[in-house]
Amino acid sequence: MNLSIRKMEEADIESVQQVAVTSWHATYEGIIPKGTRDTFLVGAYSEDMLLRRLKGSHFFVAVVDAKVIGFANFSPVTDKGTMELAAIYILPEYQGLGAGTALLEAGKQINRNAAIYIQVEKENKQGTRFYEHKGFKKVEEFTEDFAGQQLQTVRMVLS
Secondary structure (H helix, E strand, O other): OOEEEEEOOHHHHHHHHHHHHHHHHHHHOOOOOHHHHHHHHHHHOOHHHHHHHHHHOEEEEEEEOOEEEEEEEEOOOOOOOEEEEEEEEEOHHHOOOOHHHHHHHHHHOOOOOOEEEEEEEOOOHHHHHHHHHOOOEEEEEEEEEEOOEEEEEEEEEEO
């Protein structure tokens, strides 16, 4: 497998949308109802929203044989020396092959001293295990209203 990580480009929008839809449905099946997932994806991954995120944040894609198989989106580093990992998703058939780790490493390179925060749905066991394995520590747990759904969210940090 020839994996590479690079900054997202406008030409990647459709591929990122496909990764988002596929991985979101795989990740949140049984956690978030399908209709809620569909509504979220339409707004969060519209072409307009992705263009905004591309211009205002750090957006990386994982590529295998010219195919976008995953992505990660980091906010800019704040004056407090922190940034948010807003999203990291890999197509299910490519999970466990190092793409998530490589995307996380790309984010760490933005500023080696920045603490990275992430919010993960508590029932997303695969995501939680990934972050714990990478050294993230739980800082708080709270109930979040997600389009009318009450979700248990865990906030974690990598210092």
